[in-house]
Amino acid sequence: MEALADNLLSPVVLCFALGIAARLLRSDLSIPEPVYQGLSIYLLLAIGLKGGSALAVASPAEVALPAAMTLLAGVLTPVSAFYIMRRFGRLDATDSAAVAAHYGSVSVVTFLAAGEAVRRAGHAGEDFLPALVAVLEVPGIIVALLFAGSQASGSWKRALHEVATGKSIVLLAGGLLIGMVAGPGRLEGVQPFFTSAFQGALCLFMIELGLATGRRLRDLRHTGARLVVLGCLLPLFHGALGVVMGTLAGLSTGGAAVFGAMVGSASYIAAPAAVRVALPKANPACYLTLALGVTFPFNLAIGVPLFLKLASLLQNS
Amino acid sequence: MEALADNLLSPVVLCFALGIAARLLRSDLSIPEPVYQGLSIYLLLAIGLKGGSALAVASPAEVALPAAMTLLAGVLTPVSAFYIMRRFGRLDATDSAAVAAHYGSVSVVTFLAAGEAVRRAGHAGEDFLPALVAVLEVPGIIVALLFAGSQASGSWKRALHEVATGKSIVLLAGGLLIGMVAGPGRLEGVQPFFTSAFQGALCLFMIELGLATGRRLRDLRHTGARLVVLGCLLPLFHGALGVVMGTLAGLSTGGAAVFGAMVGSASYIAAPAAVRVALPKANPACYLTLALGVTFPFNLAIGVPLFLKLASLLQNS
Amino acid sequence: MEALADNLLSPVVLCFALGIAARLLRSDLSIPEPVYQGLSIYLLLAIGLKGGSALAVASPAEVALPAAMTLLAGVLTPVSAFYIMRRFGRLDATDSAAVAAHYGSVSVVTFLAAGEAVRRAGHAGEDFLPALVAVLEVPGIIVALLFAGSQASGSWKRALHEVATGKSIVLLAGGLLIGMVAGPGRLEGVQPFFTSAFQGALCLFMIELGLATGRRLRDLRHTGARLVVLGCLLPLFHGALGVVMGTLAGLSTGGAAVFGAMVGSASYIAAPAAVRVALPKANPACYLTLALGVTFPFNLAIGVPLFLKLASLLQNS
Amino acid sequence: MTTLQKLTMVGERLLRDQLLDVLRRHGVSGWTITLAEGEGSRGVRASEWAGRNVQIDTLVSRETADAILEEVSERFFEDWALIAYTVEARVLRGDKYLS
Amino acid sequence: MTTLQKLTMVGERLLRDQLLDVLRRHGVSGWTITLAEGEGSRGVRASEWAGRNVQIDTLVSRETADAILEEVSERFFEDWALIAYTVEARVLRGDKYLS
Amino acid sequence: MTTLQKLTMVGERLLRDQLLDVLRRHGVSGWTITLAEGEGSRGVRASEWAGRNVQIDTLVSRETADAILEEVSERFFEDWALIAYTVEARVLRGDKYLS
Numbered sequence A, B, C: 001m002e003a004l005a006d007n008l009l010s011p012v013v014l015c016f017a018l019g020i021a022a023r024l025l026r027s028d029l030s031i032p033e034p035v036y037q038g039l040s041i042y043l044l045l046a047i048g049l050k051g052g053s054a055l056a057v058a059s060p061a062e063v064a065l066p067a068a069m070t071l072l073a074g075v076l077t078p079v080s081a082f083y084i085m086r087r088f089g090r091l092d093a094t095d096s097a098a099v100a101a102h103y104g105s106v107s108v109v110t111f112l113a114a115g116e117a118v119r120r121a122g123h124a125g126e127d128f129l130p131a132l133v134a135v136l137e138v139p140g141i142i143v144a145l146l147f148a149g150s151q152a153s154g155s156w157k158r159a160l161h162e163v164a165t166g167k168s169i170v171l172l173a174g175g176l177l178i179g180m181v182a183g184p185g186r187l188e189g190v191q192p193f194f195t196s197a198f199q200g201a202l203c204l205f206m207i208e209l210g211l212a213t214g215r216r217l218r219d220l221r222h223t224g225a226r227l228v229v230l231g232c233l234l235p236l237f238h239g240a241l242g243v244v245m246g247t248l249a250g251l252s253t254g255g256a257a258v259f260g261a262m263v264g265s266a267s268y269i270a271a272p273a274a275v276r277v278a279l280p281k282a283n284p285a286c287y288l289t290l291a292l293g294v295t296f297p298f299n300l301a302i303g304v305p306l307f308l309k310l311a312s313l314l315q316n317s
Numbered sequence D, E, F: 001m002t003t004l005q006k007l008t009m010v011g012e013r014l015l016r017d018q019l020l021d022v023l024r025r026h027g028v029s030g031w032t033i034t035l036a037e038g039e040g041s042r043g044v045r046a047s048e049w050a051g052r053n054v055q056i057d058t059l060v061s062r063e064t065a066d067a068i069l070e071e072v073s074e075r076f077f078e079d080w081a082l083i084a085y086t087v088e089a090r091v092l093r094g095d096k097y098l099s
C-alpha cells in the first residue's frame, strides 16, 4: 500500500498526471513536436548507451539466460494477447492481431518508470536490462502480424522495414552497439548529459505522454468497458508471467520486477507504426487507446508496485 | 555602483545584450520557436518544482504573511499602473487597463535574474519565493481587466480561461503541486536536470528575449518619450513598494530585493495573451513595448541592483 | 595504430557512424531541424564562452603569436586550396574559389572532436584555442572569394554581411566576448549546462551530421575519384602545415595537434552560406560533398590521430 | 472529382480555437493547420510565447465558404490580425466534404 | 507563364515515402513538403512519435495530376487518412515542370 | 470579396530576405511565410544550418503579381532553387491588399 503511494508520488508519475490534468482542463499546454521528438531520441539513445556499456563488462553467461527469456516472452505475450482479445475482447482477427503486436512489444517508458520505482524502493535492476528492452521490442510485433495473415491488406515487407529501420530500433540498437564498443571508460565524458539529466528529461516527456493519454481518455467511451477491463488484466497477467520468468532467469528482485513491467507493458512507439502499415484496416482508436490510454497508466500507477511485491515474495520464499 | 556593474556582467544579462546586438546587426540569429517554447516549459516547470519543494518543508506560518503581501501587491500595482497611465501616460481607458494588467502581473525572467544577482552579491532569497511568483501572476491581470469594464469588447470568460489554463500558469502551479507532493527527497533524481542546468538554459532563453526586445526597440519611436519615461519610473515605484512590503512581511534582505523585483516587473508571458483576448482593441505595440522593450531591460540592468541596495538599507537600519 | 582505433571508438565518432548507417539503412531517423539548430546554437555559444573565459585569464603575450599564426593560416590555406583545385582538381575558377573558401575556414565540429581525441590520449590543448576558431572562421572565406573576382555574379556586400552577421559568427564571437567580460568566476553558474553537458550534446549533433554526410555519400559518384582523393590529401597537407605552425607558435603537443585539425578542416557552417550568396554559380554538390562528405569524416577518423602523432614527433625531437 | 472551395484563413495563434469553433458550427468535417509567420497591415501578435500565426485550410462548398467568411469577417476582422480567402479546387471524392 | 495544376495531398506522415514514390513513378520533377496538423473524417494517426500530417504540393500537367489522383485514390483512399485536390496555377517558366 | 492573385514562391532559405525586399519594393502590404522541404530540378541547398526551403504566399493584384514574377524571374531564376506561381483567389475585404 505504501509502496503504491510512494510510486504515485514520484516526479515522473506526477508529471504524467500533470499532462492528463492539463488536457482535461483544456489548457493550451503542449510540448512542441520537435522537442518531443528530440526528447525521444535522447531517451532512446541514453537507454541504449546504458545497456551497451553494461554489456561491455557483463559476462555472456550472465546475460544469455535473461536474453533467451526475453525472446520467449516476446513470443508468448502476443499469442496470449491475440487469443484473449479474440475470445474475451470480441475483436476480429485483424484488430486482435493489432492489439497483440502492442502487448507483444515493450513500452520503453514503462521500463524506465519501473526502474526508477524499483530504485526508490531500495532495490536495483541489473545494468544490462536496457539491452533486453531492445531484444523485446521487435519479435512480439512480428509474431502478432503473423496472426493477421491474409487479413494484412498492407505490405508485410514495408511493415518489417518500418519496424527494423524505425528510429526507435535504430537508436536503441545503435546506442547498445556504441555503448558496447566504446565501453564504460570512453563513455564517461557523455555521462553528465545522458545519465544525470536523464530523469529530468523523462519528466518533460511524461508531460506530453500525459497530454496524449488525456486525449485518448475521451475515446474510452467508444472502446467499451470490456476492453478497458482487459487492458488492465492483460498487463497484470503478462507482468506476473514476466516476474516469474525473470526470477527463473536468475534476475535479482529489482531486476525481475522491472522485467515483469517490460513484459506486461504495451508498446506505443514501435508497434503503432508497424501495425498501421501492415494492418491499415485495424482500428487505431482501439489499439492506441488500449496501449496508451489504459495499460500505460495502469502499469505506471498499479502494475509496477505489484510486480515489485510479487518479485519480493517469489525471491524471499 | 559596483553592484550595478557586477550585475551587468552576469552571463544572463550579457546573453540578453547579445540578443539585442544581434538584432541591431540584422543577424539571422534566432532561437527556433519550438526550442524557445521548450525552454519556457523547462524554466517554468523548474521554478514550480523549486518553489513547491520549498513549500513542502516550510512552515505555513513562515509563508502566510509573504503570500498575503503578494496578493496585496497584485491588487495595488495594477491600480497604480492604471491611474498613472491614464493620467500621466495620457492613454485611454482600454490601453491603460492593458498596460496595468502587465504591471500587475510578474515577469518570471526578471524574478530569476534578480535571484541570481542577489545570490552573486552574497545574499539569498527565501526558498519559497518561486511559489509567490505563481501567486502574483494572476490577480493583477484580473484587477486590471476590471478597469476596462464595458470597454472590453473581447470575451471576459475566454480571457479568464486563457489566464487560468494558459501554459505558464499550468506549468508553474503544476510544478508547485508536484514539488509539494513529491518533496525534496523524491525530487533528488531530477535535480541535475532542473537545477544544475537551470542558469545555462536561462542564458539561451535570454538570447531570444534580447532578440524580441531588439525588435521592440524600433517601436520605441512611435511609443513616445513620455511612455518610455513612465516605463522606467513605474518599476522603480512598484519595486520600492515591493521591497518595503517584503521587508514588512519578514523576508530577508535578499528575499525583499527579489520580492521588489517581482512586484516591479511587468509580465510578458501570461498577461499579453489574456489582454489580447479580453481587450482586442488595446494596442499591443503600446503594452508590449513598455513591458518588454522598456521595463524588462530597465529592471535587468538598473532596477535589480537598486532594489537590493534599498533592501540592505531598510534592513540594516 | 592504437591511437587510430581509440579515436574511432569514441562516442562522438560512433554517433557520427550511427548517423551514416541510419541513412544507408534508409531509416526514418532524423534530428528535427529546430532541435538541430538549437544544438548548434548551444555548441557555438559554449565554445565561445569557453574560449572567452580562457582569454580573460590568459596573458596577451601568450595568445598573440598563436592568433597571428591563425590569421596566417587563414590566408595560406585558401590560396593553396584554390591552386590545387584549379590545377589538380580541374575545376573552373568559380568552383575552385568556392572550395577554397571552405578549406580556408574551419570546421567547428572537427575542432571539438580533435580536442576530445587529444584529451583522451592524455594531452591537453590550450584553453584559449576556441578563441582561435573564431579568428580562423572568416578570413579564409574572404581570401577565397577574392579569387573568384569578376566571376562572382552574386553580391559581395551581401556575402560579407552573410558571413559577418551569420549566426555562427555572432554566437562564437558573442560567446567569446561574454566569456571575456564575465570571466571564469561569473561563469561558474552556467558551467553544468555549457560544460558538463557539452560532449553528450555533441553526440546528438554528430548523429545529424552523420545523416547529412550519408546523404552526401551518394553524390560521391558524380564527384569523381580525383576530387575525393584531393579531399583527403588537402586536409593532410593543411593539417601538417597547421601542426608545424602551431608548434612554431609555441603551442603544446595537444594544442598543436588541435591547431592542425583546425587548419586542416573544411567549414560547412559559415562558408556554404557565404559561398552560395557570393558565388551562386558555383556547384554546391561539389563543395559540400568535398567538405562534408570527404574531408570531415577523413579528419574525424584518420586526420586527427595523425596530427597528434606528428605533433608528438615534432615536439619530442 | 468535385469542385469545392479551399478556404484559407491566416491569423494570430490565439484565434485558433475560435476559428475552429466557427468551422465546426458550420458543419465542416475537416481541416488542415500549418504554422506560419507573417506580416500584414496590423502586425499584431500577442507574444512570442503564444506563438506565431496559424494557417487553417478547409475544403468546403461555396455556400459554406461564404457563410464562414461572413461570420469571420463580422467577428474578427476589426480587432484581429487575420486574412481569409478562397480558391477553387477540384477535390478527389470531394462529395464527402460537402456538409 | 504556363497553366498547370497544383496537386495537394495531405495525409498521415507514414504515407510520405509512398506518396513520393507515386510522384516519382509518374515522372514528376519536384515537390514541396510542409508539416501540418489536421482533423478529418477518419482522424487516424499511427502515433505522436510518427509525427503529424504531411502536406505535399506539386505542380504538374493536368494529365499527370489526374493519373496520380487515380492511383492515389485506388491505393490509399480506403484505409488511410488522406485528402487530395488540385488547383489551377499559372507557373513562371512552367514548361520545365511538364513531364 | 475581391479577386486577387495568390502569388507563391518556394525557394532556398537564403533567398528569404531578398524575396521580401522585392515584395516591399513592389508595395506589397503583407505576406505569410511557412517552412518547407522540397525537391526540384536543382536540388540545391547551401547547408542544413541555413535551413530548408521557405514558402512565401502573398495576395496581390494581377499587375503586381506579374511585375514581381518578372523581377524574380530575371534576378533569381538562373542561379537559385526557386519556383513561383499564382493562383486566383477571392479575398475577404480584399481591396486593402491592392497596392
Ligand SMILES: Nc1ncnc2c1ncn2[C@@H]1O[C@H](COP(=O)(O)O)[C@@H](O)[C@H]1O
Binding pocket: D010, D011, D012, D036, D037, D038, D039, D040, D041, D042, D043, D044, D053, D080, D081, D082, D083, F029, F030, F031, F032, F033, F057, F058, F059, F060, F097
Ligand atoms: N497580402 C497578404 N498576403 C498574404 N498573407 C497576408 C497578407 N496580408 C496579411 N497576411 C497574413 O495575415 C496575417 C494578418 O494580417 P493583418 O491582419 O493584415 O495584420 C499576417 O500576419 C500574414 O500572415
Ligand SMILES: Nc1ncnc2c1ncn2[C@@H]1O[C@H](COP(=O)(O)O)[C@@H](O)[C@H]1O
Binding pocket: D029, D030, D031, D032, D033, D057, D058, D059, D060, D097, E010, E011, E012, E036, E037, E038, E039, E040, E041, E042, E043, E044, E053, E080, E081, E082, E083
Ligand atoms: N475538409 C477538409 N479540408 C481540408 N483538409 C482536410 C479536410 N478533411 C481532411 N483534411 C485533411 O486530411 C487529413 C486526413 O483526413 P481524413 O482522411 O478525412 O481523416 C486530415 O488530417 C486533414 O489534415
Ligand SMILES: Nc1ncnc2c1ncn2[C@@H]1O[C@H](COP(=O)(O)O)[C@@H](O)[C@H]1O
Binding pocket: E029, E030, E031, E032, E033, E057, E058, E059, E060, E097, F010, F011, F012, F036, F037, F038, F039, F040, F041, F042, F043, F044, F053, F080, F081, F082, F083
Ligand atoms: N514541380 C514542383 N512542384 C512543387 N514544388 C516544386 C516543384 N519543383 C520544385 N519545387 C519546389 O521549389 C524548390 C526549388 O526547386 P528547383 O529550383 O527546381 O530546384 C524545391 O525545393 C521545391 O520545394
Ligand code: NA
Binding pocket: A077, A102, A103, A104, A105, A106, A107, A238, A262, A263, A264, A265, A266, A267
Ligand atoms: Na509486452
Ligand code: NA
Binding pocket: B077, B102, B103, B104, B105, B106, B107, B238, B262, B263, B264, B265, B266, B267
Ligand atoms: Na508587477
Ligand code: NA
Binding pocket: C077, C102, C103, C104, C105, C106, C107, C238, C262, C263, C264, C265, C266, C267
Ligand atoms: Na581550414
